[in-house]
Amino acid sequence: MDVNKRIVAVDIFRGMTISLMVLVNTPGTWSSVYSPFLHAQWHGYTPTDLVFPFFLFIVGTSIVFAYKNKKPSLKTYKKIGVRALKLIILGLFLGAFTLSFPFFKDFENIRFPGVLQRIGVVFFITSALFLNLNWKKLIFVVLVLLFGYWALMTLIPVDGQPSTLTRAPNNLANWLDVQLFGSHNYKPDYDPEGFLSTLPAIASALLGIFTGEILVGKQNKKTPLLFGLGGCLLIIGHLWDIVFPINKALWTSSFVLVTAGWANVVLAIIHYLSDDRKLIFGSIFKYVGFNAITIYFLSSFISKLFYLIKVEGEISVHEWLFRTVYVQDFLPLQFSSLLYGLSVVGFYCFLGYFLYKKGIFIKV
Numbered sequence: 244m245d246v247n248k249r250i251v252a253v254d255i256f257r258g259m260t261i262s263l264m265v266l267v268n269t270p271g272t273w274s275s276v277y278s279p280f281l282h283a284q285w286h287g288y289t290p291t292d293l294v295f296p297f298f299l300f301i302v303g304t305s306i307v308f309a310y311k312n313k314k315p316s317l318k319t320y321k322k323i324g325v326r327a328l329k330l331i332i333l334g335l336f337l338g339a340f341t342l343s344f345p346f347f348k349d350f351e352n353i354r355f356p357g358v359l360q361r362i363g364v365v366f367f368i369t370s371a372l373f374l375n376l377n378w379k380k381l382i383f384v385v386l387v388l389l390f391g392y393w394a395l396m397t398l399i400p401v402d403g404q405p406s407t408l409t410r411a412p413n414n415l416a417n418w419l420d421v422q423l424f425g426s427h428n429y430k431p432d433y434d435p436e437g438f439l440s441t442l443p444a445i446a447s448a449l450l451g452i453f454t455g456e457i458l459v460g461k462q463n464k465k466t467p468l469l470f471g472l473g474g475c476l477l478i479i480g481h482l483w484d485i486v487f488p489i490n491k492a493l494w495t496s497s498f499v500l501v502t503a504g505w506a507n508v509v510l511a512i513i514h515y516l517s518d519d520r521k522l523i524f525g526s527i528f529k530y531v532g533f534n535a536i537t538i539y540f541l542s543s544f545i546s547k548l549f550y551l552i553k554v555e556g557e558i559s560v561h562e563w564l565f566r567t568v569y570v571q572d573f574l575p576l577q578f579s580s581l582l583y584g585l586s587v588v589g590f591y592c593f594l595g596y597f598l599y600k601k602g603i604f605i606k607v
Contacts, residue, residue, distance in 0.1 A: 303447070477508070480497045546587075
């Protein structure tokens with residue numbers, strides 16, 4: 244793997260995104276978390292709601308680097324398919340694993356959708372579209388996905404009732420997830436990585452492709468282009484929010500545009516500092532970015548183990564560690580909870596650094 248040919252800003256951005264994923268997923272206690280590190284209740288968004296779409300966006304950007312000069316051959320499709328399948332299997336494993344023999348939950352309790360599953364599906368479809376369509380046709384696909392999803396979610400009746408965008412049985416996306424997956428959803432009534440909302444999630448990755456094309460292009464003023472594109476997407480997304488609310492759980496079209504807008508703005512800032520000004524910063528995130536999926540999977544799996552393994556009776560390793568080390572009388576509980584999460588992030592940043600120094604780059 245030739246790390247010298249990579250665009251530094253993309254690796255830093257990817258590593259920052261994974262680090263934020265780890266941080267928001269591993270607080271000391273879910274009962275005491277600062278509001279920016281929680282998802283929005285339903286409509287609206289917080290910094291935490293940006294994290295997953297940022298990663299799908301960077302998946303699209305990375306597809307440009309990986310397949311820019313590739314032809315749509317059987318060999319290429321096989322490579323894409325195998326990688327997508329690995330991601331899906333890893334995601335199903337995370338959802339199904341338990342400590343009790345035979346180490347998997349009962350079938351009816353296994354969650355089918357999930358973060359890695361969505362990444363796998365979106366990666367496969369987006370890669371196939373990129374290999375076969377030019378940028379004009381890709382723009383058309385994005386428009387069809389975003390406007391088509393808007394039409395489906397607002398015009399199609401559900402069980403004889405007008406569709407709603409609230410968390411209710413006559414919400415088309417929620418209703419369809421219940422029909423398709425039944426007990427295999429994240430919640431009994433919906434799944435934030437459900438079936439129908441995967442369509443606009445593909446648009447999130449496709450918007451990342453356009454940014455990738457800017458980054459590999461020959462134009463000199465890439466940073467202003469990224470800022471301009473990000474600003475336009477933010478304005479359009481917030482205007483669309485008036486009639487189609489920004490919502491991560493439903494992955495609404497306005498949510499796609501706003502999160503892609505912020506992704507471009509953040510990437511533009513990083514690109515200006517790292518690639519334009521040649522400043523040395525964010526190296527630790529760059530190291531994490533080289534093994535992003537591996538670090539995300541390990542953090543999720545080890546976190547699950549910490550909750551499942553019990554010590555001193557019925558106290559989990561996670562709770563024991565948090566209460567013993569981080570909870571102190573002189574610290575607010577929310578701050579202790581944040582310190583725990585930051586410690587976990589620090590560990591995985593060190594792991595990313597270790598893997599980089601050893602020349603270990605694990606491709607999933």
